[in-house]
Amino acid sequence: MRARALENPVELILKKRDGKQLSDAEIQGLIAGYLDGRVADYQMSAWLMAALLRGLDERETAALTRAMLRSGKVLGLKSVTAPKIDKHSTGGVGDKISLCLAPLVAACGVVAPMIAGRGLGHTGGTLDKLEAIPGYRVELDPRRFERVLREVGASIIGQSSDIAPADRRLYALRDVTGTVESVPLIVASILSKKLATGSDGLVLDVKVGRGAFMQDLASARELGRALVRTARRAGLATVALITDMNAPIGRSIGNALETREAIDVLHDQGPSDTRELTLVLGEEMLVLARRTSSRRAARALLERALADGSALERFARMVRAHGGDARVAEHPERLPRARVRVPLLAKHSGTLSHVDAWELGWVSVALGAGRTRAEQAVDPGAGIELCRSAGERVGRGEPLAFLCAAKRSLIDAQLGRAQAAFRVGGRLTPHELVLERLTH
Amino acid sequence: MRARALENPVELILKKRDGKQLSDAEIQGLIAGYLDGRVADYQMSAWLMAALLRGLDERETAALTRAMLRSGKVLGLKSVTAPKIDKHSTGGVGDKISLCLAPLVAACGVVAPMIAGRGLGHTGGTLDKLEAIPGYRVELDPRRFERVLREVGASIIGQSSDIAPADRRLYALRDVTGTVESVPLIVASILSKKLATGSDGLVLDVKVGRGAFMQDLASARELGRALVRTARRAGLATVALITDMNAPIGRSIGNALETREAIDVLHDQGPSDTRELTLVLGEEMLVLARRTSSRRAARALLERALADGSALERFARMVRAHGGDARVAEHPERLPRARVRVPLLAKHSGTLSHVDAWELGWVSVALGAGRTRAEQAVDPGAGIELCRSAGERVGRGEPLAFLCAAKRSLIDAQLGRAQAAFRVGGRLTPHELVLERLTH
Numbered sequence: 001m002r003a004r005a006l007e008n009p010v011e012l013i014l015k016k017r018d019g020k021q022l023s024d025a026e027i028q029g030l031i032a033g034y035l036d037g038r039v040a041d042y043q044m045s046a047w048l049m050a051a052l053l054r055g056l057d058e059r060e061t062a063a064l065t066r067a068m069l070r071s072g073k074v075l076g077l078k079s080v081t082a083p084k085i086d087k088h089s090t091g092g093v094g095d096k097i098s099l100c101l102a103p104l105v106a107a108c109g110v111v112a113p114m115i116a117g118r119g120l121g122h123t124g125g126t127l128d129k130l131e132a133i134p135g136y137r138v139e140l141d142p143r144r145f146e147r148v149l150r151e152v153g154a155s156i157i158g159q160s161s162d163i164a165p166a167d168r169r170l171y172a173l174r175d176v177t178g179t180v181e182s183v184p185l186i187v188a189s190i191l192s193k194k195l196a197t198g199s200d201g202l203v204l205d206v207k208v209g210r211g212a213f214m215q216d217l218a219s220a221r222e223l224g225r226a227l228v229r230t231a232r233r234a235g236l237a238t239v240a241l242i243t244d245m246n247a248p249i250g251r252s253i254g255n256a257l258e259t260r261e262a263i264d265v266l267h268d269q270g271p272s273d274t275r276e277l278t279l280v281l282g283e284e285m286l287v288l289a290r291r292t293s294s295r296r297a298a299r300a301l302l303e304r305a306l307a308d309g310s311a312l313e314r315f316a317r318m319v320r321a322h323g324g325d326a327r328v329a330e331h332p333e334r335l336p337r338a339r340v341r342v343p344l345l346a347k348h349s350g351t352l353s354h355v356d357a358w359e360l361g362w363v364s365v366a367l368g369a370g371r372t373r374a375e376q377a378v379d380p381g382a383g384i385e386l387c388r389s390a391g392e393r394v395g396r397g398e399p400l401a402f403l404c405a406a407k408r409s410l411i412d413a414q415l416g417r418a419q420a421a422f423r424v425g426g427r428l429t430p431h432e433l434v435l436e437r438l439t440h
Numbered sequence: 441m442r443a444r445a446l447e448n449p450v451e452l453i454l455k456k457r458d459g460k461q462l463s464d465a466e467i468q469g470l471i472a473g474y475l476d477g478r479v480a481d482y483q484m485s486a487w488l489m490a491a492l493l494r495g496l497d498e499r500e501t502a503a504l505t506r507a508m509l510r511s512g513k514v515l516g517l518k519s520v521t522a523p524k525i526d527k528h529s530t531g532g533v534g535d536k537i538s539l540c541l542a543p544l545v546a547a548c549g550v551v552a553p554m555i556a557g558r559g560l561g562h563t564g565g566t567l568d569k570l571e572a573i574p575g576y577r578v579e580l581d582p583r584r585f586e587r588v589l590r591e592v593g594a595s596i597i598g599q600s601s602d603i604a605p606a607d608r609r610l611y612a613l614r615d616v617t618g619t620v621e622s623v624p625l626i627v628a629s630i631l632s633k634k635l636a637t638g639s640d641g642l643v644l645d646v647k648v649g650r651g652a653f654m655q656d657l658a659s660a661r662e663l664g665r666a667l668v669r670t671a672r673r674a675g676l677a678t679v680a681l682i683t684d685m686n687a688p689i690g691r692s693i694g695n696a697l698e699t700r701e702a703i704d705v706l707h708d709q710g711p712s713d714t715r716e717l718t719l720v721l722g723e724e725m726l727v728l729a730r731r732t733s734s735r736r737a738a739r740a741l742l743e744r745a746l747a748d749g750s751a752l753e754r755f756a757r758m759v760r761a762h763g764g765d766a767r768v769a770e771h772p773e774r775l776p777r778a779r780v781r782v783p784l785l786a787k788h789s790g791t792l793s794h795v796d797a798w799e800l801g802w803v804s805v806a807l808g809a810g811r812t813r814a815e816q817a818v819d820p821g822a823g824i825e826l827c828r829s830a831g832e833r834v835g836r837g838e839p840l841a842f843l844c845a846a847k848r849s850l851i852d853a854q855l856g857r858a859q860a861a862f863r864v865g866g867r868l869t870p871h872e873l874v875l876e877r878l879t880h
Contacts, residue, residue: 010616010617010618013489013617013618014618017489017492017493017618017619040481040482040616041480041481041482042480042481042482042484042485042613042616042617043485043616043617044482045482045483045485045486045489046485046486046488046489046617046618046619048486049453049457049485049486049489049490049493050489050493050618052457053457053489053490053493053494054493173482176450176480176482176483177450177453177482177483177486178450178453178454178457178486178487178490179457179486
């Protein structure tokens, strides 16, 4: 079947075009053929468009995930005997949760092997945030990664070239052929990388709202369900939380600013929503790892690890193991800062009814915290410090936020857009932090 | 708009993917960008798949046709003052009509400038049939083409590289990306070439049935309507006849065999269906050219040109102008013949109820009359001589047909399939030659 599939990729395109299902062997043949050049880019893009418009069913999505996973190395992590639980967020604005969550669960006896990404579009990337720490290296070879996990219990690295190479090539092709927005293709892309770490469980943070890729609950639920079902089909115990992403998470957007906030949380401080999101995701990880039998018991363990400094200590060890300056754990002022910092003042008094994560995400990118072209470097100090959250009162002339960048001109160009992202007065829409919990 | 379209081809893919309409300028930009390399093959194939699955409306189809036409040279043919009417068939089995029709209408004062094609799949190609005439050259430069049209009134040539180059590249891409079977894409491909000859009118022979690309009347009607509407939108007076293509046309399949049958028709002989199809298409051409005001009057002119030898004389002149051996007009035995000729005998007596054009088309290709790979040469002598048509009686042991090829082994390999293409006994399904006539 595999040979046949590769003899004529057009047959596989026609099958999907005409709304039929491909067999597991055909999907495996398509991906293998794409990697070895027997399926051309222009054939794969036609197939991807047909798949986007006609859909892939659960079995096909699982087969695609497996084929992409098998295109590269699967880490055994055999010497890591403690339960290994991964966490993945679909991307948001101000989402620094992984930075505090990984050392926190490690302090509670759960190993967190995470392969993280760069900023994409208006959202930040965990790797960019970690690299704000002087010296931190996100590239570890598999043996070093395994050793850090064994010794520290938490390690966050980038996707090396031998992890799911089919995903890297397919993602680049989807990006330039209008075939990104397909739930089955997104699922296969995410899970092929997650399965490669050989974790025992996965907690998904599926974000929904103005600052997320999924703007409405129905789409987020569709993605969350497809992720959970496909992951479980692949033998990975998985839970997804659908969480609100209308306003930025916490009080900071931008790499060093967010790393600092994560450190604040590890000091048992920091904004309440950042702390709460860290705790609810940590509860799921501890329960999946069978570290505790209830989420309530898990929370008690997690809160103790924040209070007694053991989570912060794990963070420092993780940073050191990655070659970074571990002194930032106690002295976050060592993190890089922007040269220019300009307040954004409220034009009238009132209650802040909306802070738009989408707009502020793009403002932060423009200030230098993100990229508009793949080859750009990010400015670790750039970003936004928020002074008020939705629901809080602000007086006229008081600062809503500080914009931080390397040059005044970068800030001036964003003042108007930033101002418009804050609505003072008007109806306050209350948002639950966790909207749904999906287990199947 | 054009510059913008080329800055980001992904936007144009997304638009079509999401079921929106592209503006004329966007379609023009897409095609121009594809030709100059700013739109990659993998982007065009994704767009083609989106267009196939989402559709193109009439305006978009017309814009695509225009953009493809404008990608190359448009022949003025200004020195040809008589009305110029083109004819196009969507392809069938035994379809040698162009060979007798072009000189026939020329003899009646209508110029026939035809750009013809090669065999495709199970169907034959007019160029391959003409090349069965010793010396006949299908490549004429535009000035020579114009001169032949001026002096003879009929010329059939191949598509030169400067006619609609976008169509040639797009067709090659569609062929390997599963994006052939789309009515708007087929329409744009056909009409971009037809418009390039600068004709005053176009008669379309849209074939339907077992031996055609369109197997049912609804599909043929959809294609015919789209062709007529798009052509009229481009200012080309057009009529389409939907004609039956269940059984082969006439009594011959294969290049020299079909050329000989066309010569028979020009001698006022030949099979009645070949003659009748030539006459009904000729009627439409004469009326479109305003040579006569009614189809009945047109038929009288055409029949006279067959009877008085003037059509045959035009054929000889056309062949001579193309460098071919014009003696074949009076001595068709000069055409190449196959070395081996084997009768296919009826296994029992009865009325022949069905002769399957699709099966015999493929048998003829396998005997050497067509290609299974683009670079193959065709055998001019190979093919099938039919001895009986559907509705006629045949006695047991009498020949149904003769199979002709260069080697006995080629014939032996096809005997079973050829036999199965003839059904003796059973219900005879009568077929009208012309099923519908579409004028808008």
